[in-house]
Amino acid sequence: xxxxxxxxxxxxxxxxxxxxxxxxxxxxxxxxxxxxxxxxxxxxxxxxxxxxxxxxxxxxxxxxxxxxxxxxxxxxxxxxxxxxxxxxxxxxxxxxxxxxxxxxxxxxxxxxxxxxxxxxxxxxxxxxxxxxxxxxxxxxxxxxxxxxxxxxxxxxxxxxxxxxxxxxxxxxxxxxxxxxxxxxxxxxxxxxxxxxxxxxxxxxxxxxxxxxxxxxxxxxxxxxxxxxxxxxxxxxxxxxxxxxxxxxxxxxxxxxxxxxxxxxxxxxxxxxxxxxxxxxxxxxxxxxxxxxxxxxxxxxxxxxxxxxxxxxxxxxxxxxxxxxxxxxxxxxxxxxxxxxxxxxxxxxxxxxxxxxxxxxxxxxxxxxxxxxxxxxxxxxxxxxxxxxxxxx
Numbered sequence: 001x002x003x004x005x006x007x008x009x010x011x012x013x014x015x016x017x018x019x020x021x022x023x024x025x026x027x028x029x030x031x032x033x034x035x036x037x038x039x040x041x042x043x044x045x046x047x048x049x050x051x052x053x054x055x056x057x058x059x060x061x062x063x064x065x066x067x068x069x070x071x072x073x074x075x076x077x078x079x080x081x082x083x084x085x086x087x088x089x090x091x092x093x094x095x096x097x098x099x100x101x102x103x104x105x106x107x108x109x110x111x112x113x114x115x116x117x118x119x120x121x122x123x124x125x126x127x128x129x130x131x132x133x134x135x136x137x138x139x140x141x142x143x144x145x146x147x148x149x150x151x152x153x154x155x156x157x158x159x160x161x162x163x164x165x166x167x168x169x170x171x172x173x174x175x176x177x178x179x180x181x182x183x184x185x186x187x188x189x190x191x192x193x194x195x196x197x198x199x200x201x202x203x204x205x206x207x208x209x210x211x212x213x214x215x216x217x218x219x220x221x222x223x224x225x226x227x228x229x230x231x232x233x234x235x236x237x238x239x240x241x242x243x244x245x246x247x248x249x250x251x252x253x254x255x256x257x258x259x260x261x262x263x264x265x266x267x268x269x270x271x272x273x274x275x276x277x278x279x280x281x282x283x284x285x286x287x288x289x290x291x292x293x294x295x296x297x298x299x300x301x302x303x304x305x306x307x308x309x310x311x312x313x314x315x316x317x318x319x320x321x322x323x324x325x326x327x328x329x330x331x332x333x334x335x336x337x338x339x340x341x342x343x344x345x346x347x348x349x350x351x352x353x354x355x356x357x358x359x360x361x362x363x364x365x366x367x368x369x370x371x372x373x374x375x376x377x378x379x380x381x382x383x384x385x386x387x388x389x390x391x392x
Contacts, residue, residue: 023051027062038120040087043094056099060153063145063160064132068095069106069123073116084109091120133180133200133207134161140341141173141189163198167191169214174341181205181221183229188215188248197230205229215248215256232269236287239265239276246379253289258299260381268293284378300327300372300380308388317357317390319368321383327372331379334361334368338385348373363391 024035032055042048059065070092074084088107096102112118136143136159145159146152146166161167161177169175169191177185180200187193191214199206205227209216220229222242231238231247233255238247243262249255257266257279265276270291279285283296304322313319319332330349334357336342343362349355366389371382 023047023054025051025054025058027058032058032122032124038091040090040120043091049094049098052094052098056095059100061156061159063162064126065104066125067104067106068100069108070095071108071110071121071123073110073112073118073121075118076111079109079111087120132160132162133198134177134185134195135159136161137176137178137184138339138341139173139175140344142170143173143175143187144168144170161195161198164194164196166212167193174344176339176341179205179207181223183207183221184219185209186217188217190214191216203227208232211247211249211255213249215246217244217246219244220262233287235269235289235291236293237267237269239267243281255287256284256377257287258284258378258380260299266293282381286376297376297378299378300324300374302381303330303370303372303383305368305370305383305386309386311388313366313388313390317361318354319357319370320354321370323353324372324380326374327380328375329373331371331373332368333370333382334366336364336366338367338387340367340369361390365389 026033034051043052059068070088072084072088072091078084085107088109092105092107095105136155136157138157139155143155144152145155145161147164148166152166152168155167155175167175167177167187169187169189172189174189175187177187179185192212193216194210194212195208196210197206197208203224205223207228208230209232211231211233216231218231220240220243223229227241229240231240233247233249234253236255236257238245238257240262243264244260245264246258246260247255257264259279259281261281263281264279266279266285266287267276268274268287268291277285277293277296279296282299284299285296286294288294301324303324305320306322307320321330328350330353331346332349332355333340333344333346335344347355347358365387367385367387369382369385372380
């Protein structure tokens with residue numbers, strides 16, 4: 001932990017993290033600043049109360065702030081009278097009233113040192129940015145972060161994801177989380193995860209993801225031999241070193257694993273001493289609600305897209321691909337970006353290898369891919385991503 005002194009004052013320096021549009025609140029270089037001087041009298045006005053509310057919002061968005069101390073620097077005479085401490089307590093209470101937890105706000109009236117400007121300032125303790133291992137890279141739809149269900153707040157790109165925090169996605173929503181070592185985790189719609197272990201130091205990595213509901217897709221970078229990356233459910237633990245895989249939990253407690261690259265070792269939580277089952281690339285397994293691991297089976301092959309590969313799509317907006325053996329259906333996805341986060345849409349095709357999009361797609365550039373699904377519900381590797389344009 002480190003302490004950063006943050007003055008509330010007039011400024012003209014560039015924005016570093018966030019800025020309010022109404023009263024100029026900024027969190028910048030470890031400092032909280034306002035577009036005008038802060039006084040106890042001003043805080044009693046409607047404008048002042050609204051501005052403190054925005055301070056609280058920015059602190060919550062930044063999320064690395066652990067505690068805030070309100071410091072009122074006055075002359076020795078005013079300090080001796082107790083007026084300075086009274087003012088600091090009043091401002092601290094105003095921050096609590098605006099939404100900051102009471103146990104994170106403190107009031108002081110310290111003796112000014114040489115060169116200190118008299119007035120009101122904030123001092124806060126924050127987690128050092130270099131200690132942040134995971135951050136939100138992109139979101140689509142309603143995504144939330146918080147210590148528990150009662151404290152979930154909307155997530156935004158750039159926000160840190162901290163140890164043991166819940167990550168929750170709503171219907172049709174997704175979030176991509178990037179780790180400091182370059183690994184990526186996509187949390188699927190209607191999912192809840194947390195990471196009780198989250199450490200990355202150079203080539204060493206210790207990460208554990210608990211999938212409480214829904215599923216994830218992970219692209220895990222290679223790390224040292226002593227590193228560990230685990231994804232677990234109530235009935236299983238999947239251990240990887242460098243691979244791409246999916247892990248999902250259904251409502252009945254069954255866990256499904258699909259390995260796309262590399263090798264994943266799966267263990268049953270009820271049998272910690274049993275040898276893990278290795279699931280290589282192109283295979284998947286199911287761990288039943290009772291903890292039994294099924295023998296790995298082959299996943300559907302990667303489909304090959306035939307049209308469109310680039311350029312304009314026809315008026316029927318028709319997408320085509322080659323058939324894949326032993327596939328029961330295909331999932332076709334389109335989006336405005338290659339990560340399939342912006343305006344993402346999907347359709348399931350039970351018969352055939354063509355799809356004319358049901359509702360006309362808006363003009364502009366679209367990316368698309370197709371994935372095969374077998375009769376057991378396993379998804380294979382998606383096709384390569386291609387782009388096409390609608391309209392001029």
